Amino acid sequence: MGRLFGRDSKRKDRVPSEERVESDYNESDFQKQDLYNKGINDMSNEKFLDAIRSFDLALRIDPQFVDAWIKRGYAHFHLDEYTVAIASYDKALEVDVNNAEAWNLKGLAYYKMKNYDKAIECSEKSVDINPNEGMSWYNKACYLTLSGRIDDGLDALKRSIEIDIQNARKAVRDRDFENARAEEGFRRIIEVVVLESIRQGYDYVGKIVWVTAIDRTEVEDALMRLAMKGLVIKHERRTFTGKEEYYELPKEIANKVGVTKKSSFFGTKEVSAPVQQLKDIKEILTKAKDSVEKGDLANTLEHFDELVSPTKHGNAMIEQFFDEHRDLRLYKIRLQDRGQEYLNAHKSDLIDLITRIDHALGSGVTSKPPAKD
DSSP, X not given: OHHXXXXXXXXXXXHHHHHHHHHHHHHHHHHHHHHHHHHHHHHHTTOHHHHHHHHHHHXXXXXXXXXXXXXXXXXXXXXXXXXXXXXXHHHHHHHOTTXXXXXXXXXXXXXXXXXXXXXXXXXXXXXXXXXXXXXXHHHHHHHHHHTXXXXXXXXXXXXXXXXXXXXXXXXXTOGGGGGGTTSHHHHHHHHHHHHHHHHTTOOSHHHHHHHHOOOHHHHHHHHHHHHHTTSOEEEEEEETTEEEEEEEOOHHHHHHHOOEEEOXXXXXXXXXXXXXXXXXXXXXXHHHHHHHHHTOHHHHHXXXXXXXXXXXXXXXXXXXXXXXXXXHHHHHHHHHHHTHHHHHHTHHHHHHHHHHHHHHHHHTOOOOOOOOO
């Protein structure tokens, strides 16, 4: 009996011990996350040395904390300590060699050191891992152009613009592309920016110059080329001081790409996404709802990706349904992380969200994004 009780008592001793280990683990996990968050907060206040100390303390607790290595590197980057930054990114990549963010930031550090060949290598790794990250493509375009590979640089820039149209506006005022401005491919990118400005309601040369920071001569040249191609129409209107020229998109093009509509004399605006694209989104919503109801995880993820991806309908969703796009993106991440169990537990929430977007499309009502600083 004594031996039996002995074995029982050992079992009883193990349970609290296991609980203590788990408790210690949870406490350590909490501490490292708290230090990491403190470091992020310090970085936002440009207290980079304080941020580095916090990341270092977090890394003492968990030397494989990839995000802490990356943010530590970025803090050193802001202090112009590029070789130290690269060393931190390398530590992150030792843990996760397929971390696209670490490769992209490592390339940025080499760019600051004017080592464009190394920067190109890093950006290529980044886009290989995540081909839908527009900023990695944009950075690669800069590095290629600066190294004299202008055609390759413009190809990369076009890819970044396909993912995010805002990269076109950024490129036309970026001095890294100075030696590409005379190229036909870059002039077409200027045309894209001018065309997008007209779509957004900036219909005078002066307005386009103001919002894009493109040289007036380049804007006028782009407008002439666009008019010759039939992509814009020039009009004149009488004013108190004489005549003014303004531009608009032909009706058939406006229906395809969407236009900015002025809703009142106060100048408020509402962006209308392309009619066909809204129809496509409505069809995807129907399929997504059906997939959720059936509990089909693979198809639900596929349809959510179509709605949030910038290479598909993501940009239109952001313009029309800013908050809902954010919710869809978060749900997609959680479904990827937690799988079938999460889908089963949140069916009603997902269906409510899809139905809300679908009803708004049907009634012609769109969500308005919050004001930005």
